[in-house]
Amino acid sequence: MFYGNNHDFLQICTGKSDETENGKKRLFGRWRREMFREIRKKKNAITADAAESLLEKSRRGVLAVNGDDGYPYAIPVNYFYDRNEQKIYFHGARAGHKVDALRASDKVCFTVYGNETIREEAWAPYMQSTVVFGRCRLLETGEETLALLKRFAMKYYPDEKLADEEIAQAGRAAQVFEIEIEHLSGKEVQERLFFRRQSL
Numbered sequence: 001m002f003y004g005n006n007h008d009f010l011q012i013c014t015g016k017s018d019e020t021e022n023g024k025k026r027l028f029g030r031w032r033r034e035m036f037r038e039i040r041k042k043k044n045a046i047t048a049d050a051a052e053s054l055l056e057k058s059r060r061g062v063l064a065v066n067g068d069d070g071y072p073y074a075i076p077v078n079y080f081y082d083r084n085e086q087k088i089y090f091h092g093a094r095a096g097h098k099v100d101a102l103r104a105s106d107k108v109c110f111t112v113y114g115n116e117t118i119r120e121e122a123w124a125p126y127m128q129s130t131v132v133f134g135r136c137r138l139l140e141t142g143e144e145t146l147a148l149l150k151r152f153a154m155k156y157y158p159d160e161k162l163a164d165e166e167i168a169q170a171g172r173a174a175q176v177f178e179i180e181i182e183h184l185s186g187k188e189v190q191e192r193l194f195f196r197r198q199s200l
Helices: 006-014 048-057 097-104 143-156 160-173 191-195
Strands: 060-066 072-078 080-082 087-092 107-117 126-138 175-190
Touching (some): 072 143, 143 175
Antiparallel strands (some): 060 072, 087 175, 107 126
8 A cells, every 4th residue: 555645656666756847747547556567677677768769669568368268369560659658559451350359448558679789698688578458449530640640650551651651552441559558667688587486
């Protein structure tokens, strides 16, 4: 149980202050400490800023939803992360397994990993990962959605002309999904640790 104020609560969860430069409060999604597990090995945890940076620059992530008959359904997707709004956006079809799952439950998990570095043995690199829990919804098609699609395209296309051509060809058939982040955490592990005996 946490008995501090909202400012302390946010810093414990994210390492961030809830005050912006203009004095307005800036909450990281709808954080609910009691709903999400903390990283078990605290020494492996990375800062919220490092976790966000990995989320921001990674090219692909794995979206996990509650699929048919209780089976998880996880798929790799292209996406972009709006750090100011602290939301994740990706595009996809209006129908299919993913959409059916989201209609049944909007709760999702989104994972990225990377930043592999060699510090000691070349055969045992360090790797970082970011895990997000949140709520996902299909955005209504409109000018704002098209603007989001343009920002999404600019992450992957080499120039604005190609991005505009692709968006024009897709037209309003392109669907944009939004993940509102409720919890975010990140960690770094060395791959050789996976082979060591884990204590219960």
